[in-house]
Amino acid sequence: MNPILMAVMVSLSVVFGVGSAWGAAPAVKVDPLTIKFAHAGSLTHPYSVGIQKLTPILEKNSGGAIKLQVFCCAQLGSERELAEGTRLGTIDVTSVAAEGALPAWVPELQVLGLPFLIRDRAHVYKVLDGPIGKEFEAKLEAQGLHVLGWWELGFRNMTTKGKPIREPADLKGLKMRVQEAKVWLGLMRALGAIPTPIPFGELYNALQQGVVDGQENPIVTVVSMKFYEVQKQVGLTEHTYTALPVMASKKWWDGLKPDQRQVIAESVKASVAEQRKTVAGQVDEGIKFLKTQGVTITEVDKGKFMEATKEVPNLIADQVPPELVRRIRETR
Incomplete structure (x- = not known):
């Protein structure tokens, strides 16, 4: 079954009993509001994990009003269309891959797609939750996207239909789906693969029909989007990390009442730690599940991948300042 074809509109709301369920009255009384939140993931994708964490917090903080x-x-x-719709105000809130759709407006976000720049989760949290993250947020704000917080997708790995991935040579000549940004094209070309941009919502069909040979995404995405049905090899490259900024339309946001903005901002902020913790905890169980589905999990020679991709930062230096790369690398 292709999960991305499900025509589902989920209304995640609890109208009654919020105070008793959470044992506390809301911090402020706000006017009723329904937020139109759109994303491209399945009902079990990290986007939906974020929604599941945010919903009860938002309902508690608003007394069920929001x-x-x-x-x-x-x-x-x-994802590109969701970001554009949010900029224009036809969508209230969205979340998309930071280094995928958003470089169309903020090219510097491609830095998050540079291979092996991010050491671990502690590193990237300091980047996104610190001064560099604030700079990204200011640039997005100028483009009509008000960032409320940074959810997590996680570290990305290579998958193919049948060929194991142990080193860059194994990718030579393979058509690999990538996100539509210069950094992804450069990364795959450096590995000898043929980069093929395909929207995330169309990826399952593209894999199933052989339009591409493989793709790269975190383990949790391979599981939640059921890519394991059409991809039986996973190489644990962990080559980049994807963050999922939760973004409100600035046009919509500026039209809210101050107390509504306060409740929404505080609620999303509170959901971030919970979403990150849950998604990070799904990786090991996801690997175990994939093995039960006949997927082969392969440890790769990361040294060879690092060597093959070391010049990728230079390919996007006209869009991502080397100074930004240095600052992220030196963040402790």
């Missing part, structure tokens, strides 16, 4: 109307599974378009 609800989410969620459009999942790319119902309202590709």
